[in-house]
Amino acid sequence: MKKKSLLLFTMLTAFVIAVVSLSTLVFANSQSNVAEGDQVFTIPMNAYCDTSHIANLSINITNLSSENANVTLKLFKKDGSQQTTAGSSYNGIESAITPGTPISIGSNTTENYRIAFGGGVNNCSDRVYYGSISSSTNSQLLAGGWVDSTIGNATLLINNGQPWDSVGSNESTPTPTPSPTSRPQIDACSLTTYSLIEPMTGDSDEYGTATSSSYDNTHNSRAFAAFDNGCGAFSTAAGNKTGWLQYEFNVEKRVNSYSILMKNNDPANAYAQSPNSWVFEAYDNQAQKWVALDTQSNVTLWTTDSPNTYSFSNTTAYNKYRLNFKGNNGGAVITVAEVGMMGY
Numbered sequence: 001m002k003k004k005s006l007l008l009f010t011m012l013t014a015f016v017i018a019v020v021s022l023s024t025l026v027f028a029n030s031q032s033n034v035a036e037g038d039q040v041f042t043i044p045m046n047a048y049c050d051t052s053h054i055a056n057l058s059i060n061i062t063n064l065s066s067e068n069a070n071v072t073l074k075l076f077k078k079d080g081s082q083q084t085t086a087g088s089s090y091n092g093i094e095s096a097i098t099p100g101t102p103i104s105i106g107s108n109t110t111e112n113y114r115i116a117f118g119g120g121v122n123n124c125s126d127r128v129y130y131g132s133i134s135s136s137t138n139s140q141l142l143a144g145g146w147v148d149s150t151i152g153n154a155t156l157l158i159n160n161g162q163p164w165d166s167v168g169s170n171e172s173t174p175t176p177t178p179s180p181t182s183r184p185q186i187d188a189c190s191l192t193t194y195s196l197i198e199p200m201t202g203d204s205d206e207y208g209t210a211t212s213s214s215y216d217n218t219h220n221s222r223a224f225a226a227f228d229n230g231c232g233a234f235s236t237a238a239g240n241k242t243g244w245l246q247y248e249f250n251v252e253k254r255v256n257s258y259s260i261l262m263k264n265n266d267p268a269n270a271y272a273q274s275p276n277s278w279v280f281e282a283y284d285n286q287a288q289k290w291v292a293l294d295t296q297s298n299v300t301l302w303t304t305d306s307p308n309t310y311s312f313s314n315t316t317a318y319n320k321y322r323l324n325f326k327g328n329n330g331g332a333v334i335t336v337a338e339v340g341m342m343g344y
Helices: 002-029 223-227
Strands: 039-042 054-063 070-076 103-105 109-118 128-135 139-149 152-158 164-166 208-213 243-253 254-263 273-285 289-296 310-311 320-326 338-343
Touching: 039 139, 054 070, 054 103, 054 128, 103 109, 109 310, 128 139, 128 164, 139 289, 208 223, 223 338, 243 338, 254 273, 273 310, 289 320
Parallel strands: none
Antiparallel strands: 039 128, 054 109, 054 139, 070 103, 070 128, 139 152, 139 164, 208 243, 243 320, 254 310, 254 338, 273 289, 273 320
């Protein structure tokens, strides 16, 4: 009896060891997306996302150390694959970080990453659901962020909002990642520092669409020229002293002020071509009609140094806004260098 019990015990022990060894082997051969010491966090990206719904992700990382920190942000899609798309700056939110690429962050300095999913770029399948932050240098880091979507906002907590010490390997010093350059550069006519409209390079992008009742095809002064962050002007077609200029956001925005900068590269005609009377309107999708938010008439004070800005009360978010021009100051067409829309 004792021999049978001993034999059974020996066989059971061998089986347990075999199972443990197999489990260890499987674990060792599986590859994790994160390494020991990485600060891992989840991203609340379970939001509406399609051509008419955009989800914005913004992450900021601060180096609280006295020396530069070589930091890597990694972001992962639903299937666990890594997302390495460079972000884009928008409406005062800078984006210098590229996921998966190390960046050198100066002492007591913050760097940001921002990306939008959905809208015209049709990249909903690239949405990210978790991420990690690591450093190859001994650093104290602080990070956080948010997700802004059609169904609401969510705070992105990393380490419960508290700093953490990252023990790095000091293997290398990566070259700082430059800011994306896909957007137009700021110049003397820029309103991008406070406008809700992302600077455009064409009539449509992932943030919205610019249209007009007419434009000057000879000089290629299309609608987006009023939103391109530059001095090239929008112009109605020859002989059109009335008309409209529209911007349609892909996500509804509550606009409560706007700015118009006159054309500044044609001194002989700029004033005469500047608008004199207009209505700033929003389109009510439910009522299927345009709603007047602000009306201006007999506007004769224009300068190339600063835009004319007009404020009004508005408690409703719309996605279509337009300037409905009723006349100018005597020119053959209506021209404006830039138009900005402010609010939230």
